[in-house]
Amino acid sequence: MTDALLEGFPAMEPGCVWLVGAGPGDPGLLTLHAANAIRSADVIVYDALVNAACLDLARDDAVLEYAGKRGGKPSAKQRDISLRLVELAREGKRVLRLKGGDPFVFGRGGEEALTLIDHNVPFRVVPGVTAGIGGLAYAGIPVTHRDVNHSVTFLTGHDSSGIVPDRIDWNSVAKGSPVIVMYMAMRHIATITTRLVEAGRDPLEPVAIVCNATTDQQQVLETTLEQAEEDMAVAGLSPPAIVVVGGVVPMRRTLDWLGRDGKE
CATH class of the missing domain: 3.40.1010.10 (Tetrapyrrole methylase, N-terminal domain)
Structure with missing residues (x-):
């Protein structure tokens, strides 16, 4: 500068x-x-x-x-x-x-x-x-796309006590937000995905987990709500991570600009 x-x-x-x-x-x-x-x-x-x-x-x-x-x-x-x-x-x-x-x-x-x-x-x-926008952009995932969603919800996966926040109305989030972006959600991914499915989300809905976003250690896992916990464990992923649920996730197949450059 x-x-x-x-x-x-x-x-x-x-x-x-x-x-x-x-x-x-x-x-x-x-x-x-x-x-x-x-x-x-x-x-x-x-x-x-x-x-x-x-x-x-x-x-x-x-x-x-x-x-x-x-x-x-x-x-x-x-x-x-x-x-x-x-x-x-x-x-x-x-x-x-x-x-x-x-x-x-x-x-x-x-x-x-x-x-x-x-x-x-x-x-x-x-x-x-913020990682929920910039980190997903580096993974080739836009948080909004006019053909997919006109709203997005950002939430945290745990509260000050370290548990899944009870003050989040999971039913309303599941029903009202086409795209959900979650910070600090890996530890409680099983509980969160179960609550979303029980509230009506499709178990096969696409999910992406982006770890160490925007760095040389960035990893991206594409999975589904019902497979997220198992696939995350198999992949050996660890925080920090951003988790995104919704129809913008498959856009990564076209918009993965880091992968196109051979840097991911």
């Missing part, structure tokens, strides 16, 4: 926190605001899903603090992370909270922003490319 390109961009001020989305993995999907923030920050508090290559943009003297949260593994408590941002800001640091995807899409950015407000810490939000 040249200085001329960034002329007029907002400056990261001491004592301020920026909540920034790093995108789904490919460093090329960083926004200019995100790249500028990474190279400007005194301290970068980053998530598990942030590609290490994104951190290469940081200043040599920047402090990098890992604050990743991964399901089923020892993780920092969200409250502690939020208060750490407050602490760093009060030390007069330029603080970057770097999160995979978009901070306001299942990224707990809203919780962190509310804590900053409670402690009178100024902040800025920089959206990122």
Whole structure:
């Protein structure tokens, strides 16, 4: 990035926190605001899903603090992370909270922003490319296509306690959304697919599971609702992953642009 390109961009001020989305993995999907923030920050508090290559943009003297949260593994408590941002800001640091995807899409950015407000810490939000859109695009799957769907539902596969969210009206989702995109759903894929079928979805409806989306380790499994759990186990897939259900999945056979380039 040249200085001329960034002329007029907002400056990261001491004592301020920026909540920034790093995108789904490919460093090329960083926004200019995100790249500028990474190279400007005194301290970068980053998530598990942030590609290490994104951190290469940081200043040599920047402090990098890992604050990743991964399901089923020892993780920092969200409250502690939020208060750490407050602490760093009060030390007069330029603080970057770097999160995979978009901070306001299942990224707990809203919780962190509310804590900053409670402690009178100024902040800025920089959206990122969320995996439910960008990750599927790298798999050759559009989340909308006018010949297939005019709506899409994004949901999480587990709540703050780690179980399938009871507050999701699975019957309504199954009946009302032609395409369903699920974050953090692999651990409970059997429960979720069963609920969708019981609510009326076709057991043979196409499903795609995209792991490590937009990175060199990207894997894509095409399956069906009734076979998803078994096929996922046989393939040996592991998180992070995006799961998509619906008629846009077969479009991958034509739109798999990474596969066409021989890169997948």
